[in-house]
Structure formats: structure tokens, C-alpha cells
Amino acid sequence: MATAESIVRADEPLNLTFSEAELEAHRDHITSFIEAQVDAAGVDTVVMGLSGGIDSTLVSHLAVEALGRDAVHGLVMPSEVNRADNMSDAERVANDLLGIEYDVIEINPLVDTFLDAYPDAEGDQLAVGNLRVRCRAVLNYLVGNHEQALVLGTGNRSEALVGYYTKYGDGAVDCHPIAALYKQQVRQLAKHVGVPDDLAEKTASAEMWAGQTDADEMGMDYDTLDSILALHIDGGVPAAGTADQLGVPLDVVETVREMYESSAHKRAMPPGPDPLY
Numbered sequence: 001m002a003t004a005e006s007i008v009r010a011d012e013p014l015n016l017t018f019s020e021a022e023l024e025a026h027r028d029h030i031t032s033f034i035e036a037q038v039d040a041a042g043v044d045t046v047v048m049g050l051s052g053g054i055d056s057t058l059v060s061h062l063a064v065e066a067l068g069r070d071a072v073h074g075l076v077m078p079s080e081v082n083r084a085d086n087m088s089d090a091e092r093v094a095n096d097l098l099g100i101e102y103d104v105i106e107i108n109p110l111v112d113t114f115l116d117a118y119p120d121a122e123g124d125q126l127a128v129g130n131l132r133v134r135c136r137a138v139l140n141y142l143v144g145n146h147e148q149a150l151v152l153g154t155g156n157r158s159e160a161l162v163g164y165y166t167k168y169g170d171g172a173v174d175c176h177p178i179a180a181l182y183k184q185q186v187r188q189l190a191k192h193v194g195v196p197d198d199l200a201e202k203t204a205s206a207e208m209w210a211g212q213t214d215a216d217e218m219g220m221d222y223d224t225l226d227s228i229l230a231l232h233i234d235g236g237v238p239a240a241g242t243a244d245q246l247g248v249p250l251d252v253v254e255t256v257r258e259m260y261e262s263s264a265h266k267r268a269m270p271p272g273p274d275p276l277y
């Protein structure tokens with residue numbers, strides 16, 4: 001885990017932001033995608049977790065644009081490690097910004113029930129953090145089944161490429177409308193569609209344990225991660241050239257490649273052996 005002082009920041013990060021015309025094109029593309037997913041499933045509504053973070057704020061905003069506010073159901077699911085201001089931001093998004101129906105469901109009792117059933121995991125920060133995330137996935141699908149609603153995910157391209165999400169947790173959804181956007185672009189599109197700056201510029205956190213931030217855990221900020229992904233992983237520029245161009249140590253580029261390669265299993269269907277005959 002990096003400390004605030006040791007987080008790597010590229011000297012020359014790429015500017016991956018869009019022009020105004022491109023922003024409008026992405027907005028249309030994503031709202032059309034949401035509409036098409038709902039149509040293809042033969043349903044009218046969607047359900048999704050609202051965390052007060054920018055990914056869920058943008059997806060919920062675009063879902064309301066695509067389907068109307070009556071078709072979007074938000075779930076705010078606090079646990080003991082969530083900051084109160086994030087949970088109140090989630091309610092602010094549902095109430096004040098979007099005017100959608102939402103429920104607040106505390107997940108501590110669910111998490112405790114699992115740990116009572118398997119106390120060996122108690123104190124295992126990552127396992128319990130992932131358990132919190134998976135409890136939310138179960139609730140999303142409980143509501144989704146009951147209301148014949150699709151579960152909207154909030155994964156962006158940066159998280160997907162390095163596997164920075166919980167398998168069958170926040171990854172357990174029916175579609176990811178902002179999957180093509182790097183994190184910088186998520187923030188930019190959010191501002192473009194009218195999300196207030198304080199939400200769009202908020203420090204990203206999975207809130208799987210108290211005080212967690214994405215940058216601390218990954219050891220670099222999103223501008224650096226996005227730049228390495230765009231140049232080296234998506235762009236095919238060799239590691240050394242990427243490090244030189246961005247002004248980051250070579251081992252940071254290699255770390256991102258290792259995260260990309262070791263998370264391939266999260267971007268694939270669970271494999272089985274080919275049929276024998």
C-alpha cells in the first residue's frame with residue numbers, strides 16, 4: 001500500500017479528455033446503449049448501487065437520461081466503513097440531482113452473518129472488504145429479480161484493464177455502460193452532463209475498508225494509470241518508451257502490465273474443459 005507521499009504521478013501524463021462534440025457523442029452512445037440493453041432484455045427498469053462516487057453518479061445520471069427517472073431504482077448500501085459524507089452524497093444524487101426512487105439498506109448485519117458462519121476470515125481486510133462488495137451484489141439482484149429490472153454496473157476501462165474490482169462483487173452486473181471510458185474521461189463526461197464539480201472531482205475510493213483510496217492501493221494516481229493503459233496496454237507502445245514519454249519509472253509501467261495480465265481471468269467467462277467428444 002502506497003502512502004500519500006509515495007503515490008506515483010507521471011511528470012507528463014496524457015490528456016485523454018474529449019472535445020465538446022466527442023462528449024456529446026459519448027453521451028448519446030451510452031444512453032442508446034442503456035436503452036438497447038433494457039429493450040433487448042424485455043424489461044423497463046434498472047437498479048444500481050449508489051455510492052456517492054463518480055462512477056455510479058455518472059451511470060445513474062445517464063440512466064435517467066436514457067430511461068426517465070421513474071425507471072431507475074437506486075440502492076444506497078452503507079457499511080460500518082463507509083464515510084457518512086459519501087453516503088449522504090449518494091442520497092443527494094438520488095434525491096436532489098435525479099429525483100429517483102431509492103432505498104438505504106445497511107449491510108453490516110449481512111456481513112456479520114457471513115463472518116459468524118465463517119469466523120476464520122475475521123480480520124482479513126481484503127476478504128472482508130470483498131464480502132462487503134458481494135453483499136451489495138446480492139441485494140442488487142434481489143431487487144432486480146423482484147422488479148424485473150436489469151442491474152447496471154459502473155465499471156470503467158481503467159478498472160477493467162487492471163482488474164481493480166471484486167470478481168462477482170461490483171463485477172456482478174448485467175452491463176457496464178461506462179466500460180469504454182478511462183477514469184479521466186468519466187470525470188469529464190460527468191461534468192459535461194451537469195454533475196456538480198465536488199462529486200466529479202472526488203477522490204476515488206472503493207470504501208472496502210476505512211480510509212481506503214484507489215490511488216493508495218494501486219500506488220499511482222488515475223492520470224498516471226490511465227496514461228500507461230492508453231499508451232502501453234491499449235496503444236502497444238513498448239514499456240521503456242512509455243516510461244520515457246510519461247516520465248514514470250519503468251517498474252511502474254511493468255507493474256501495470258502485470259496487473260493487466262494477472263487479471264485476465266476477471267475479463268473472461270469461467271473456463272471449463274472442451275467437450276471430450
Ligand SMILES: Nc1ncnc2c1ncn2[C@@H]1O[C@H](COP(=O)(O)OP(=O)(O)OC[C@H]2O[C@@H]([n+]3cccc(C(=O)O)c3)[C@H](O)[C@@H]2O)[C@@H](O)[C@H]1O
Nearest residue numbers: 130133159163164165166167169170205206208214217265
Ligand atoms: N488466474 C486466475 N484464474 C482464475 N481465477 C483466479 C485467478 N487468480 C485469482 N482468481 C480468483 O479471483 C479471486 C480474487 O479476485 P477478487 O475476489 O476480485 O479479489 P482481489 O482481486 O484480490 O481483490 C479485489 C481488488 O479490487 C479492488 N476493488 C474491489 C471492489 C471495488 C473497487 C472499486 O474501485 O470500487 C476496487 C480491491 O480494493 C482489491 O484491490 C481469487 O480468490 C480466485 O478465486
Ligand SMILES: Nc1ncnc2c1ncn2[C@@H]1O[C@H](COP(=O)(O)OP(=O)(O)OP(=O)(O)O)[C@@H](O)[C@H]1O
Nearest residue numbers: 049050051053054055056076077154170204205206
Ligand atoms: N456504499 C455503497 N452503496 C451502494 N453502492 C455501492 C456502495 N459502494 C460501492 N457501490 C457500488 O459499487 C460500485 C463500484 O464502486 P467504485 O468505488 O468503483 O465506484 P464509485 O464509488 O461510483 O466511484 P469512485 O471509483 O470514484 O469511488 C459503485 O459505483 C456502486 O455502484
Ligand SMILES: [Mg+2]
Nearest residue numbers: 051053205206
Ligand atoms: Mg467509490
